[in-house]
Amino acid sequence: MPKHPADIDIRERIIEETIQLFATKGYDGTSLQLIADAIGIKKSSLLYHVSSKEELRDQVYKNLLSHWKNELPQLLSTASGEHDRFSSVINAFVSYFLENSNRSKVAIREMLDRPDEVRKAVKEHLGSWIKLITDYIVLGKKLGVVKPDIDPDSYIIQVIMMVIGTVALGSVISAMFDNKDSRNINPLIGELERIARHALLVNPTPKPQKTGGKSS
Amino acid sequence: MPKHPADIDIRERIIEETIQLFATKGYDGTSLQLIADAIGIKKSSLLYHVSSKEELRDQVYKNLLSHWKNELPQLLSTASGEHDRFSSVINAFVSYFLENSNRSKVAIREMLDRPDEVRKAVKEHLGSWIKLITDYIVLGKKLGVVKPDIDPDSYIIQVIMMVIGTVALGSVISAMFDNKDSRNINPLIGELERIARHALLVNPTPKPQKTGGKSS
DNA sequence: CCTACCGATCGGTAGG
DNA sequence: CCTACCGATCGGTAGG
Numbered sequence: 001m002p003k004h005p006a007d008i009d010i011r012e013r014i015i016e017e018t019i020q021l022f023a024t025k026g027y028d029g030t031s032l033q034l035i036a037d038a039i040g041i042k043k044s045s046l047l048y049h050v051s052s053k054e055e056l057r058d059q060v061y062k063n064l065l066s067h068w069k070n071e072l073p074q075l076l077s078t079a080s081g082e083h084d085r086f087s088s089v090i091n092a093f094v095s096y097f098l099e100n101s102n103r104s105k106v107a108i109r110e111m112l113d114r115p116d117e118v119r120k121a122v123k124e125h126l127g128s129w130i131k132l133i134t135d136y137i138v139l140g141k142k143l144g145v146v147k148p149d150i151d152p153d154s155y156i157i158q159v160i161m162m163v164i165g166t167v168a169l170g171s172v173i174s175a176m177f178d179n180k181d182s183r184n185i186n187p188l189i190g191e192l193e194r195i196a197r198h199a200l201l202v203n204p205t206p207k208p209q210k211t212g213g214k215s216s
Numbered sequence: 217m218p219k220h221p222a223d224i225d226i227r228e229r230i231i232e233e234t235i236q237l238f239a240t241k242g243y244d245g246t247s248l249q250l251i252a253d254a255i256g257i258k259k260s261s262l263l264y265h266v267s268s269k270e271e272l273r274d275q276v277y278k279n280l281l282s283h284w285k286n287e288l289p290q291l292l293s294t295a296s297g298e299h300d301r302f303s304s305v306i307n308a309f310v311s312y313f314l315e316n317s318n319r320s321k322v323a324i325r326e327m328l329d330r331p332d333e334v335r336k337a338v339k340e341h342l343g344s345w346i347k348l349i350t351d352y353i354v355l356g357k358k359l360g361v362v363k364p365d366i367d368p369d370s371y372i373i374q375v376i377m378m379v380i381g382t383v384a385l386g387s388v389i390s391a392m393f394d395n396k397d398s399r400n401i402n403p404l405i406g407e408l409e410r411i412a413r414h415a416l417l418v419n420p421t422p423k424p425q426k427t428g429g430k431s432s
Numbered sequence: 433c434c435t436a437c438c439g440a441t442c443g444g445t446a447g448g
Numbered sequence: 449c450c451t452a453c454c455g456a457t458c459g460g461t462a463g464g
Contacts, residue, residue, distance in 0.1 A: 026242055026244055026328070026329065027245075028241075029242075029243075029329070031457075032458085032459065033457080033458080041433070041434090042434060043460090044433085044436090044461085045434070047459080047461085053459065053460090105328060108324065109328060111389065112321060112324065112325060112384070112385070118388050119387075119388050119391040120391075122391050127392050127393065130393075150410070151403055151407045153390070154403045154408075158378050158411055160389060161378050161389070162377050165378075166373075168328070169324065169327045171331070171335075172331045172334050173327065173373055173376060174369070174373055175336075176338050176343050176346050177343065177346075188370045188373060188374065190370070191366070191370030191373075191374055195371065196411075198414050199410065199411035199414045247443085249441080258449075260444085260451085263443080263444065263445085264449070269443065
């Protein structure tokens, strides 16, 4: 028997509110009562849909992981030109998390709360497509456009670290510089891209107007 | 009246066990009962020393912040040569967090749980000495040893992001590459240093054997 | 989706 | 540092 539209709707609402609350208050800091209140139903009604808090958590993370698995491989192929392939991959990656900062927050929280479970899930679901990037970097190394002393695997991890760190914690940590209006993480994103580019490419700042440059 | 040695001892034990538990389970996931059990006393006895869970948290973070304020300025002056000044600052910074991964874990957890409070504390206590690094980078820029397109503030934040991220989450996120034995974050540290160097310096890999190099 | 309820645990207090 | 206890809230169930 297919689900009623209302059933799908309420399940989506539950997941949505739960992600929001898990991101800001964490799993242990979020009671079922709090989630029920955010939706506007009674706690016992919430438990009719999810059966337990643990199952709710599982569904939240399954939802998030499926986003990764569906969107990320596709955005990785959104790469355009030769030099811009790098920029577009980074930008797409950043955009994905920037779109909703809850994604990186819950990811970090989960890594801290349940490292073993996340390790397993990450290995199982994300290992294969990230291999593609590694191979691409290794290829660039052989072609001489990528710096020879790079460690591709570690490089990718460090870039991921900067991305999720910036989106989740950037507005807090950038408060160290009181002169700027904090909360605006745009400068951080720009510098992150610059760092990633300079650490990867032999010629990080190409000058197209130089003689012999490919004009097309 | 001065504190008894036993008083100091028990307070240190309380802080120590609490940091450990806050790091692995978070504030909301750590009950006073759990802390008391770890120390080996009753919960009410714990409450004789700390009066409330909130006060316990404040003391834990005050303890951690004082470590920062005392050790970091001193390790920043541990810089040695001209080119190695960079490496030694980075290394000292990494070592500080690597020494006890709980430090970066609780830092990240606190940033997620109470962003406003951390923003205030960070601005108040860490803003001044981090200014020193910024100035140093700006100077290097004028001297032409630092890349001209760098954003010093954002650069420092991104390096911090990589450091605390690597120490706190590195063993989890590096599980994406199943070929390597995870948990060993040494390659991550090495690559982090390389990234930071290449993104900062005009000449990231000096060749001392070249003519005219300072041999001493 | 609700009312009514459960035992367990929460942070915290009284009193010694 | 302990025993004994408190009201409030936790995740979850019964029954409709």
